Amino acid sequence: MKEVKSPKKPLIYYYCIALAVIFLLNNLLFPKMLEMQIKEVDYGTFLSMLEEENIEEVEVEENQIVFSDRQDPQKFYKTGRMEDPDLVDRLHAANVRFGSEIVQQASPIVSWFISIVLMILLGQLLSHYMMKKMGGGPQSMTFGKSNAKIYVESKTGIKFSDVAGEDEAKEILTEIVDFLHNPGKYTEIGASLPKGALLVGPPGTGKTLLAKAVAGEANVPFFSISGSEFVEMFVGMGAAKVRDLFKQANEKAPCIVFIDEIDTIGKKRDSGAMGGNDEREQTLNQLLTEMDGFDGRKGVIILAATNRPDSLDPALLRPGRFDRRVPVELPDLKGREDILKVHAKKIKLSESVDFNAIARMAAGASGAELANIINEGALRAVRDGRKFVTQADLEESVEVVIAGYQKKNKVLSDKEKLIVSYHEIGHALVAAKQTNSAPVTKITIIPRTSGALGYTMQVEAQEQNLMSKEELENKIATLTGGRAAEELIFHSITTGASNDIEQATKLARGMITRYGMSDDFDMVALETVNNPYLGADTTLACSPETSAIIDQKVVTLVREQHQKALQILNENLPKLHELAKYLYEKETITGEEFMEILNRP
Ligand code: ADP
Ligand code: MG
Ligand code: ZN
Numbered sequence: 001m002k003e004v005k006s007p008k009k010p011l012i013y014y015y016c017i018a019l020a021v022i023f024l025l026n027n028l029l030f031p032k033m034l035e036m037q038i039k040e041v042d043y044g045t046f047l048s049m050l051e052e053e054n055i056e057e058v059e060v061e062e063n064q065i066v067f068s069d070r071q072d073p074q075k076f077y078k079t080g081r082m083e084d085p086d087l088v089d090r091l092h093a094a095n096v097r098f099g100s101e102i103v104q105q106a107s108p109i110v111s112w113f114i115s116i117v118l119m120i121l122l123g124q125l126l127s128h129y130m131m132k133k134m135g136g137g138p139q140s141m142t143f144g145k146s147n148a149k150i151y152v153e154s155k156t157g158i159k160f161s162d163v164a165g166e167d168e169a170k171e172i173l174t175e176i177v178d179f180l181h182n183p184g185k186y187t188e189i190g191a192s193l194p195k196g197a198l199l200v201g202p203p204g205t206g207k208t209l210l211a212k213a214v215a216g217e218a219n220v221p222f223f224s225i226s227g228s229e230f231v232e233m234f235v236g237m238g239a240a241k242v243r244d245l246f247k248q249a250n251e252k253a254p255c256i257v258f259i260d261e262i263d264t265i266g267k268k269r270d271s272g273a274m275g276g277n278d279e280r281e282q283t284l285n286q287l288l289t290e291m292d293g294f295d296g297r298k299g300v301i302i303l304a305a306t307n308r309p310d311s312l313d314p315a316l317l318r319p320g321r322f323d324r325r326v327p328v329e330l331p332d333l334k335g336r337e338d339i340l341k342v343h344a345k346k347i348k349l350s351e352s353v354d355f356n357a358i359a360r361m362a363a364g365a366s367g368a369e370l371a372n373i374i375n376e377g378a379l380r381a382v383r384d385g386r387k388f389v390t391q392a393d394l395e396e397s398v399e400v401v402i403a404g405y406q407k408k409n410k411v412l413s414d415k416e417k418l419i420v421s422y423h424e425i426g427h428a429l430v431a432a433k434q435t436n437s438a439p440v441t442k443i444t445i446i447p448r449t450s451g452a453l454g455y456t457m458q459v460e461a462q463e464q465n466l467m468s469k470e471e472l473e474n475k476i477a478t479l480t481g482g483r484a485a486e487e488l489i490f491h492s493i494t495t496g497a498s499n500d501i502e503q504a505t506k507l508a509r510g511m512i513t514r515y516g517m518s519d520d521f522d523m524v525a526l527e528t529v530n531n532p533y534l535g536a537d538t539t540l541a542c543s544p545e546t547s548a549i550i551d552q553k554v555v556t557l558v559r560e561q562h563q564k565a566l567q568i569l570n571e572n573l574p575k576l577h578e579l580a581k582y583l584y585e586k587e588t589i590t591g592e593e594f595m596e597i598l599n600r601p
Contacts (some may be wrong), residue, residue: 015123021303022115038066038076046079050094058091058098067096069255109541163206164342165216165335165367169326171211172197176301177218180254183299194324195291196302198262200309201328202533204368207305210328211258214243214303221255223248230283238265238283246290246300254299262304266312282315291321307533330366335462337366343374357391360459361398361441373397399457404449412445412453419486420445420454421584422576423496427456428483428594430565431577432477441591443583453496469517472507477561477568479504485576492585508557509550513538518553526550 046065049055060081069075091098106188118405123391160170160235179186179193186193199207215222225245230238249257259265265283294300304322316322330338336359344355374389376397381389413418428440445454483497511517513526526546527538540547569576579597583589 005474014126015119018119022119033113038078038381041077041079043079043082046077049077050090050096051496052547053093053094053096054095058089058096060098075399086339158212159216160213162342163213164338165330165331166206166210169199169210169328170213172324172326173214173303175257176303177214180218180220180256180299180301183254193301195294195300195320196304196322197324197326198307198309198312198322199303199326200368200533201307202330203307204329204366205330206367207307207328208260209367211260211303211305214256215258218256220299221252223255223257225257225259227259227261227266232279234284235279238279239286242283242290244284246294249300250294250298255301257300257302259302260302261306262316263306263308263311266304266306266316268311268313268564282409284316288315288321295447304543308531309533310531330364331370333363336362336370339370340374343371344389347374347378350388350390351487353389353391353394355356358394358398360403361395361457363460363463365398367399369401373401376400399448403452403455406446406448410445416453417445418580419490419494419582421492421580422485422489424454424456424571425480425579425583426481426483426565427478427500428580429572429598430480430481430568431456431458431474432595432598433568433572434477435473440594442588443594444588445583446587452499469511469515472511472515472517473557473561476504476507479507480558480562481565481569484562484569485580488566488573489576489580504558505554506563508554510548511557512553514539518557520549520553 003081046055046067049067054070056068056073058067059066064078065079065081066076066078069077085134103390153360155439160174163170176193199210201207208427211224215224223245230241232238232241246255249255265280265287267280267284269281269284291302302322305328309325317325333356338353338359340355344353358373362370365373373394374397377389377393380393380396382389424443424445428443431440440456440458441459443454447453479500482500482521483493486493486496509527512584516523516525526540526542530537530539542550575598582593582597584594
């Protein structure tokens with residue numbers, strides 16, 4: 001994909017260079033040459049030379065006459081001009097060539113003036129030529145205030161094949177590309193295609209990538225601008241930019257306009273009395289007006305991307321504007337595997353790499369994270385001086401992306417190491433003993449840069465889309481297992497469980513307020529999720545009294561599971577000791593080793 005840059009900057013350079021050259025010629029070269037060769041004589045000498053037909057050429061200027069010697073054409077003279085009405089006749093009579101150029105002998109001021117005029121003309125010509133050259137094809141255009149980057153088709157362009165997974169999104173966008181290629185097919189039936197499509201999904205799922213792929217596939221101009229580029233210091237500037245963008249787009253139809261991160265300008269307009277943000281509202285209003293204003297059949301299609309669809313102004317989403325909503329969700333297992341493969345094409349891999357296993361380990365990872373996993377693996381291979389990337393490299397990089405780098409120089413005291421060992425085995429043991437929990441694949445007590453002193457990795461065999469109440473409860477029990485082991489063995493508790501506590505609380509709350517999994521509240525929603533794609537923070541939608549009861553219920557639920565975990569560990573104390581000792585010595589153990597010891601009689 002090639003980006004066409006504004007030619008403004010180079011032009012200034014050309015102006016400067018032209019200026020400098022002319023300046024040099026004028027002030028340094030010409031005057032000296034003229035001084036050397038032109039001799040000043042009086043008018044009488046001129047007349048007598050004319051009489052004797054000794055003059056070859058003459059140039060009559062406003063206040064002087066320059067002439068050359070017939071005998072020696074390199075010799076020039078000049079003289080002041082007199083009031084002489086029949087000078088021309090006499091020049092004729094003397095058989096003199098006149099009016100032709102001899103030497104440009106204008107005064108410095110006149111020549112300076114002329115050179116400036118020339119320079120401006122030259123500059124104009126040059127810029128005209130450059131604009132023409134750039135505006136030659138149908139893919140590019142002139143530049144206005146909108147700063148929209150224009151992508152022109154090129155061989156390196158991103159295609160749909162570069163976007164793995166996201167088949168539904170690709171299908172919808174393919175239809176749009178097809179409409180731009182043969183609109184007749186659609187208008188024949190009377191169908192009018194949507195004016196706009198909104199790509200929504202969490203960060204890093206490939207929304208921007210998809211839009212670029214549309215540009216690569218569609219053989220039409222593609223305007224790309226980010227919502228934040230409309231945000232200006234002065235009221236009205238953003239609106240002007242919108243107007244300008246659509247003016248350009250209309251001129252170049254059929255074409256695609258892509259507004260990335262549209263939530264920056266498309267936020268719900270305030271109804272508050274304080275007036276809100278004037279600039280943003282004006283920009284949004286202008287956008288709405290422009291979207292209504294243009295003719296859908298002309299072939300201007302507007303794509304936009306956001307990860308905050310909930311915050312968009314409803315007016316943007318009504319039919320006739322962004323009436324198509326294209327979900328770009330986090331990839332499923334198959335999608336993750338495909339994305340890994342797409343990115344792995346760029347690197348050298350050992351033959352034993354099992355993408356399915358990596359994809360299973362990286363549950364919940366976005367496309368951007370998966371791309372990062374591949375790259376981290378390649379970097380690790382280089383660091384170790386290997387020529388290709390192995391399975392181990394990729395597994396380690398999944399952990400890097402999930403938990404951060406290994407903190408090799410962080411020194412845990414022996415006591416701390418022992419506590420962490422029991423804590424992690426506590427998680428793993430509780431998980432393994434509850435039939436519904438996924439088996440552990442790896443347990444480690446090597447500290448990570450994320451702050452984790454150790455962790456237990458669980459990899460589900462296949463993707464789980466639904467979770468039962470029991471499974472959720474077991475998950476909470478597993479989360480409390482670490483702290484439970486500390487209590488049982490050391491009879492004291494540490495700060496090491498903070499992350500577990502956070503997760504357990506979130507799950508327990510969700511069960512009560514959103515999933516209808518408590519007897520007391522039945523199927524009543526007590527919380528609403530604000531922005532599902534960004535952190536999923538929630539707002540309570542109940543009375544303060546109910547809120548207090550919810551808090552109570554959450555505590556009860558977590559306590560129950562905590563007790564269950566304690567009981568499980570208590571029943572398996574010998575195994576807990578054996579496994580924890582083993583982990584303490586080895587620092588990292590695999591799921592197989594764990595199960596082998598656990599099942600050993
Ligand atoms: P978004 O705009 O949704 O936040 P991007 O499109 O910027 O995400 O994605 C960032 C990077 O992640 C891309 O450049 C690409 O390398 C990778 N990526 C994300 N999703 C995919 C996908 N579905 N297929 C291949 N690569 C992807
Ligand atoms: Mg993006
Ligand atoms: Zn823990």
